[in-house]
Amino acid sequence: MDILSQISEHLQKGEDQKVSELTKSALNQKKSPREILNHGLIAGMNVIGDQFKAHEIFLPDVLMAAKAMAAGTAQLKPFLIKDGIPSRGKVVIGTVQGDLHDIGKNLVGILLKGAGFEVIDLGNDVAPEKFVETALSNNVSVIGMSALLTTTMGVMKKVTDIIQQDNLSAKIKVIIGGAPVTKAFADEIGADEYGYDAGQAVECIKSMTGQN
Numbered sequence: 001m002d003i004l005s006q007i008s009e010h011l012q013k014g015e016d017q018k019v020s021e022l023t024k025s026a027l028n029q030k031k032s033p034r035e036i037l038n039h040g041l042i043a044g045m046n047v048i049g050d051q052f053k054a055h056e057i058f059l060p061d062v063l064m065a066a067k068a069m070a071a072g073t074a075q076l077k078p079f080l081i082k083d084g085i086p087s088r089g090k091v092v093i094g095t096v097q098g099d100l101h102d103i104g105k106n107l108v109g110i111l112l113k114g115a116g117f118e119v120i121d122l123g124n125d126v127a128p129e130k131f132v133e134t135a136l137s138n139n140v141s142v143i144g145m146s147a148l149l150t151t152t153m154g155v156m157k158k159v160t161d162i163i164q165q166d167n168l169s170a171k172i173k174v175i176i177g178g179a180p181v182t183k184a185f186a187d188e189i190g191a192d193e194y195g196y197d198a199g200q201a202v203e204c205i206k207s208m209t210g211q212n
């Protein structure tokens with residue numbers, strides 16, 4: 001079995017230390033950090049998602065897998081973030097209120113930092129007003145929101161509503177993403193951009209800030 005499949009397998013078993021070691025080995029074997037992320041760690045997490053949906057595994061198994069994902073991502077982080085890049089500007093990110101899923105949002109943050117953006121990460125379970133207040137008080141022109149639950153996607157609309165009601169559309173742009181989120185939903189709620197994955201989100205934010 002190749003090393004990326006091994007990473008995926010051990011992540012599914014929730015073996016954080018093993019995932020950490022294998023990620024290090026894959027880097028030593030000159031696998032690219034993006035390849036390890038997409039075809040090892042995220043691939044394993046997708047299997048976990050399917051098994052959880054089919055009731056083949058339970059919440060503690062998902063938590064263990066999430067811990068293993070974090071262990072692997074920690075190894076990749078220094079390779080995805082390079083020091084000394086001049087700042088491209090600031091971005092506020094967070095997972096919306098009621099939603100505790102933060103792995104995808106954290107990836108967006110890591111890749112944004114890697115591209116030279118300063119990131120204000122509000123964490124998870126973030127109230128709509130908090131996104132806007134933070135953007136305004138820090139003079140930030142882009143808010144990035146993540147939602148993983150169909151029940152929390154609606155919070156994104158609360159943010160775009162505040163921006164529209166307060167006439168802030170020219171000042172603050174919004175990008176949204178997360179597994180249940182679609183381009184059609186982004187259009188429906190008046191978000192400026194939809195990011196399919198973390199890498200694409202960074203490209204969108206570069207163009208939203210006139211840097212493409």
Ligand code: B1M
Nearest residue numbers: 049053100101102103104144146149150177178179195198
């Ligand atoms: Co939960 N969970 N979970 N979970 N969980 C899902 C999302 C689910 C689809 C599983 C399933 O049933 N198949 C399901 C949601 C169903 C739905 O709403 N349609 C679900 C459920 C039901 C729940 C609970 C309700 C379970 C319960 O308690 N009964 C509960 C809710 C808790 C809450 O939030 N209030 C819950 C809890 C958890 C854990 C805490 C155990 C854990 C989260 C740990 C953590 O995040 N620290 C967890 C996990 C790990 C998952 C799955 C298995 C994996 C999510 C993940 O991290 N994927 C997930 C199944 C799945 O998604 N297939 C599932 C890897 C990550 C890299 O992908 O976040 O999608 P993702 O990010 C992607 C893109 O979406 C995009 O970029 C990334 C790739 O580069 N992206 C953006 C993300 N944010 C972006 C922002 C952008 C742009 C792109 O711009 C700003």
